[in-house]
Amino acid sequence: MSLSINMQNITISCDSPQYLPAVKRLSDQLGIVLFSGSKVDEKAEAHPNDQGYVLVVGESGISLHPKDRRLHGPIRVDFNNGANSHRRRFGGGNGQAIAKAIGVSGRFCPSVLDLTAGLGGDAFVLASLGCDVKLFERNAIIACLLRDGVERAIAAGIDDPELRDVMGRLKFLECDSFDAVRSLTDEERPDVIYLDPMFPHRKKSAKVKKEMQAFQNIVGGDDDADALLKLAINSARYRVVIKRSSNAEFLADLQPTYSLTGKSTRFDIFALRKIPS
Ligand SMILES: C[S@@+](CC[C@H](N)C(=O)[O-])C[C@H]1O[C@@H](n2cnc3c(N)ncnc32)[C@H](O)[C@@H]1O
Numbered sequence: 324m325s326l327s328i329n330m331q332n333i334t335i336s337c338d339s340p341q342y343l344p345a346v347k348r349l350s351d352q353l354g355i356v357l358f359s360g361s362k363v364d365e366k367a368e369a370h371p372n373d374q375g376y377v378l379v380v381g382e383s384g385i386s387l388h389p390k391d392r393r394l395h396g397p398i399r400v401d402f403n404n405g406a407n408s409h410r411r412r413f414g415g416g417n418g419q420a421i422a423k424a425i426g427v428s429g430r431f432c433p434s435v436l437d438l439t440a441g442l443g444g445d446a447f448v449l450a451s452l453g454c455d456v457k458l459f460e461r462n463a464i465i466a467c468l469l470r471d472g473v474e475r476a477i478a479a480g481i482d483d484p485e486l487r488d489v490m491g492r493l494k495f496l497e498c499d500s501f502d503a504v505r506s507l508t509d510e511e512r513p514d515v516i517y518l519d520p521m522f523p524h525r526k527k528s529a530k531v532k533k534e535m536q537a538f539q540n541i542v543g544g545d546d547d548a549d550a551l552l553k554l555a556i557n558s559a560r561y562r563v564v565i566k567r568s569s570n571a572e573f574l575a576d577l578q579p580t581y582s583l584t585g586k587s588t589r590f591d592i593f594a595l596r597k598i599p600s
Contacts, residue, residue: 332375333464333541342380349380353463376541378464385471387464387537395536400442400472403479403486407444411451411489419452420583421445424564424590425515426598427452433514433561433598438500438551442534443469443493445519445566450492457513458493459500462542466497500551504558514598516555519566520548520574549575556593563593 335353337346375390379397386399401407417427426433432453437446440458442465450456460466473495480487496503504516521544545551552575555563565574569589573579579591 333378334375335378335380337380339381345380349378349385349467352467376464376537378467384475385468387468389537389540394540395534398442398468398534398537400468400475402443402447402472402476402490403483407447410448411485414448414451417452419448420585420588420590421448421566422452424583424592425449425454425517426562427454428598428600431599435515435517436500436504436513436559437517437519438504438555439517439519439521439545439548440469440495441465441519441538443472443495445517446493447489449517450489453492455492456494458495459498459503460495461497461499463497464541465538469495470497501547501554504554507558512558512560514560515562515564516559517564517566518548518552518555518574520545520551522548522567522571552577556595559595561594561596561598563595565591565593567591 335346335349337343377388377390379386379388384399384401386397388397389395416422417429425435427449432455434455435446435449435457437449437456437458440446440460443458446456446458458469460469473490473493476486477490480490507513521538521542552563552565565579567574567589569584569587571589573591577593580594581592583590583592
């Protein structure tokens, strides 16, 4: 049994009738019309050069598959296993560059607004370190993958008190960060604002990770990121932190107070006030 929904180049599919209610809910969330009768066969041959994607609802949640399977494997948010879980347990705690950039220490754990949530990996690291993190995502497909991952992790937290605590610190909202930040009251101002926007990649690189390829195809470039940085600088209490490729130009051409540069990633830090110690 298979049921499909077309939205531009996105199709939704499920293999078993038991997931039909979930597929219908998803079609409502994404605001697209449900077609019955059309079929997507997940086992069918790959569609070379087809830039489309299939969102598959199944036993392990929602995953995003490129129709051209040469592009990359399926993408799914999983906070309870794999890379996210490994990093939570063995990632290096406050010694990690992201922790230093945000200003996490044994004495102070800033509250963080992540204005570019994506698949929530960075926000999850910060919540694992003890930060209260609110994260916003505006792209409906990315948000649907993230919401699914958050819901599964909350369910898994019933049997895992540590994961439950981490998920208790992570609040996800599907919205545009411009709206969310503009409507903050003074008490709601976060200690730190975190940004990891997309930027246009002119060349296809073999080094680009599979998630990044999907982001490039589905989200494109975040052309308004310069304006988001300026809004963030006016809204954070202590810091604004931007994640970039180590060789990328500064966002909005603004010189940060300082940068932490690693092999492939750089954190640019706008230090607005001294973090309490
Ligand atoms: C490179 S990804 C972020 C990856 C993320 N740091 C992670 O760990 O998975 C950038 C994301 O920011 C989102 N984004 C960009 N501008 C936004 C805005 N103004 N409001 C909400 N989301 C935004 C994009 O849709 C995209 O999903």
